[in-house]
Amino acid sequence: MIESVSSPVPRVAAILLAGGTGKRAGFEQPKQLEWLGGKPVLCWSLEAFDAHPAVSGGVLVGNGDVKAAVAPLPDGWISADPGAERQDSVANALAALADWEDDAIVLVHDAARPGVGPVVIDRLLAALSHADAAIPTLPVPDTLVEQADSAAGDVMGRERLARVQTPQAFRLGALRRAHAAAAGASATDDAQLVRQSGTAVATVAGDARLHKLTYAEDMAILSGLLGTGAMMRTAVGMGYDVHRLVEGKPLWIGGIEIAHSHGLEGHSDADVGLHALTDAILGALGDGDIGDHFPPTDPQWRGAASHRFLSFAGDRIAANGGRIAHLDLTIIAEAPKIGPHRVAIRERIAEILAIPVGRVSVKATTTERLGFTGRREGISAQAVATIQLPEN
Ligand code: MG
Helix, strand or coil, X not given: CCCCCCCCCCCEEEEEECCCCCCHHHCCCCHHHCEECCEEHHHHHHHHHHHCCCEEEEEEECCHHHHHHHCCCCCCEEEECCCCCHHHHHHHHHHHCCCCCCCCEEEEEECCCCCCCHHHHHHHHHHCCCCCEEEEXXXXXXXXXXXXXXXXXXXXXXXXXXXECCCEEEEHHHHHHHHHHCCCCCCCCHHHHHHHCCCCCEEEECCXXXXXXXXXXXXXXXXXXXXXXXXXXXXXXXXXXXXXXXXXCCEEECCEEECCCEEEECCCCCCHHHHHHHHHHHHHHCCCCHHHHCCCCCHHHCXXXXXXXXXXXXXXXXXXXXXXXXXXXXXXXXXXXXXXXXXXXXXXXXXXXXXXXXXXXXXXXXXXXXHHXXXXXXXXXXXXXXXXXXCC
């Protein structure tokens, strides 16, 4: 095998264009500052470039509000002021990169496309191993027609057309030459300028998640594409538990100790209510049962306080990106009376799981002296957990 002599890996910078002041589509502020999934739209792109191992820095082009929204910038990033037109903003960013070598790569990206990810960046960088410019494109799924005066004209051949996205990747030298040659002219993207300067522009497969925020309804589309919480599914789990009553043991139910002549027997503190709740949550998660995670054969759980089991189940929800919508617990006991303790049990469960008390219901019933609970031989509990989890 012959080893080839490889050239040094070029540095890669991002140019993030966030200088627009447009408020069309009914936004209260420039669209790159609109809130999407817990952060401003432009932060999605900034974080994606910062996280990519090949990208060593970048230039954020924006006004004072934009700079304040992302301060402090990640390591390797600087900012530049926007110009009157997009092309002027890119020129300002190029000036800020004056000490970068011509062989470096720049990824010019529109901050109104928050769905940039590593796959498209990798495709663009791979294309630049054999081209000086590359852009992501998608096919046109709809039939296109010419239109004039509300009348449909001839069909345009969509197989020869493509939708152009950003980021667009360039050798820095090629982009510099294109901007120098185009001074005074204007273009809606940098690939047009580069092509006009005689440099071939390669295409790579784009990504539906690079959908551009233009109109108010695009926020809902982007929420779905980026999985920002709008796409949750509801999962319901049930739990059931029984423990035997024995004389002279402390009685724990629903995370509180209740004064009584008898207590529940079990390996842990035998809190029948918290066990049923824990199993209900694990059931909603499809994550086994309490015995799988806390085997009764394991001596470390002897006498354990059951709030640890419930906390664990709550942590499993959080680890899955989910949240508790509601918990409903029913305690079935002839004695003692649970009713006087219902409020305290609700509050304790809400405290253990760090959720509002309004999301916890506690009920109690007897079995009219029938069966093992009616004979006071044991206490049982049933629980239903309703949780919300991200799709996929
Ligand atoms: Mg149990």
